[in-house]
Amino acid sequence: MFFYFTYAFKPHPVSLFKRRALYYTHVLIAFMLILTSWLPHFNPQAIWPSGFIGLLFPLCWCLNFLFLILWIIYKERFLWMGVFALVLSSPALYVSFGLHPGSDIKAKGRKQFTLMTFNTSSMGLKEYKEDVSIKNNIYYTIKENQPDILCLQEFYTNNRSGYTDHISDIQQQLHYRYFYFTCDKTSWYTWQYGIILFSKYPIINASAIPCGHSAVGSGSSILQADILIQGDTVRILTAQLQSYMFKSVDYSFIEMKDPAVGEGKTLVSKMRRTIYKRAEQARLLASLADASPYPAIVCGDFNDIPVSYTYNTISNNMQDAFLSHGFGLGRTLSFLSPTLRIDYILAQPSFNILDYHTFKKKGFEHFPVMATFSLKRN
Numbered sequence: 001m002f003f004y005f006t007y008a009f010k011p012h013p014v015s016l017f018k019r020r021a022l023y024y025t026h027v028l029i030a031f032m033l034i035l036t037s038w039l040p041h042f043n044p045q046a047i048w049p050s051g052f053i054g055l056l057f058p059l060c061w062c063l064n065f066l067f068l069i070l071w072i073i074y075k076e077r078f079l080w081m082g083v084f085a086l087v088l089s090s091p092a093l094y095v096s097f098g099l100h101p102g103s104d105i106k107a108k109g110r111k112q113f114t115l116m117t118f119n120t121s122s123m124g125l126k127e128y129k130e131d132v133s134i135k136n137n138i139y140y141t142i143k144e145n146q147p148d149i150l151c152l153q154e155f156y157t158n159n160r161s162g163y164t165d166h167i168s169d170i171q172q173q174l175h176y177r178y179f180y181f182t183c184d185k186t187s188w189y190t191w192q193y194g195i196i197l198f199s200k201y202p203i204i205n206a207s208a209i210p211c212g213h214s215a216v217g218s219g220s221s222i223l224q225a226d227i228l229i230q231g232d233t234v235r236i237l238t239a240q241l242q243s244y245m246f247k248s249v250d251y252s253f254i255e256m257k258d259p260a261v262g263e264g265k266t267l268v269s270k271m272r273r274t275i276y277k278r279a280e281q282a283r284l285l286a287s288l289a290d291a292s293p294y295p296a297i298v299c300g301d302f303n304d305i306p307v308s309y310t311y312n313t314i315s316n317n318m319q320d321a322f323l324s325h326g327f328g329l330g331r332t333l334s335f336l337s338p339t340l341r342i343d344y345i346l347a348q349p350s351f352n353i354l355d356y357h358t359f360k361k362k363g364f365e366h367f368p369v370m371a372t373f374s375l376k377r378n
Helices: 002-008 016-041 053-073 079-088 090-096 132-145 166-174 248-254 261-290 309-315 321-325
Strands: 112-119 149-158 178-181 185-187 191-199 203-210 221-229 232-240 296-301 343-347 351-358 369-375
Touching: 016 053, 016 079, 016 090, 016 309, 053 079, 053 090, 079 090, 112 132, 112 232, 112 296, 112 343, 132 166, 149 166, 149 232, 149 296, 166 178, 166 191, 178 203, 191 203, 191 221, 191 232, 221 261, 232 261, 261 296, 261 309, 309 343, 321 343, 321 351, 321 369, 343 351, 343 369
Parallel strands: 112 149, 232 296
Antiparallel strands: 112 369, 149 191, 178 191, 185 191, 203 221, 221 232, 296 343, 351 369
């Protein structure tokens, strides 16, 4: 499209119709850029499109920037419109893009600790069969990086003969003495699903706070744990917020492989219900962090992007570890769009964020992320 426009705007007389067409196209794009930047600040239960319109922000930003270049090249007075839209959308760009290239995993110093969050996609369980290669890759990633605190969403374990008791194996093989498991769903007595937190430091108190119902178990509660770290108590809140639970037919529609009208209506209805529920969960998670008597870290799979009501609600008065030490778009979902950063580590101002890393491993649906922290001293 860029080459088409540059050809159309070569330094020769341009028809009035063409100039007007491009001008009004840019007006629409600039308006959409501003809309996608600010509408996500509103509660989707009042204006439900605010729950997903932020997905269009990267596309609108790129198109607006393209028009900006064109107006600069051809010295058109319409340049101001693109600049105006860029300025108004800058807060959304700020939370979408990390500016710290070359972040490396550093050796921990005294009074420092690391935290990893990872949606394990049921530890590689698919159609009630365990994928050993994915399981081994998960274990290797954890062992290689040795996080002090490990938060796993969509966790699965099974102590039946012939299956993997992941709780016991992770404790023994990866050397985690303490853990708390929400066990939100049990099937056939031994198939257990939920959110789990492993820790090398003592867990002095932990609970599962109900936040709805999820068919996969993980997402039915928020895990809250108070951990004693080198004499200081820190509260960890980890969750998997409501997922769209798309099926293969939904992804086919999204990717325009099978754009049937009936499937589109079903998809919209599913998105609306999910957006409403996730907004409630976001407010609950934010309130739990605000009410914490100890310095708090919130992490997990929020199932939403940075330009969203979910992120705006939870990250208020929090530091985003990716924005502190990450670079680029920070993608954590391995499929669909490269703009999908939906797994987060957020910390209250009481913490120093010293490092952040995303582990882009083949075979993972979600990429695990890890951050290094220390507590600030008064």
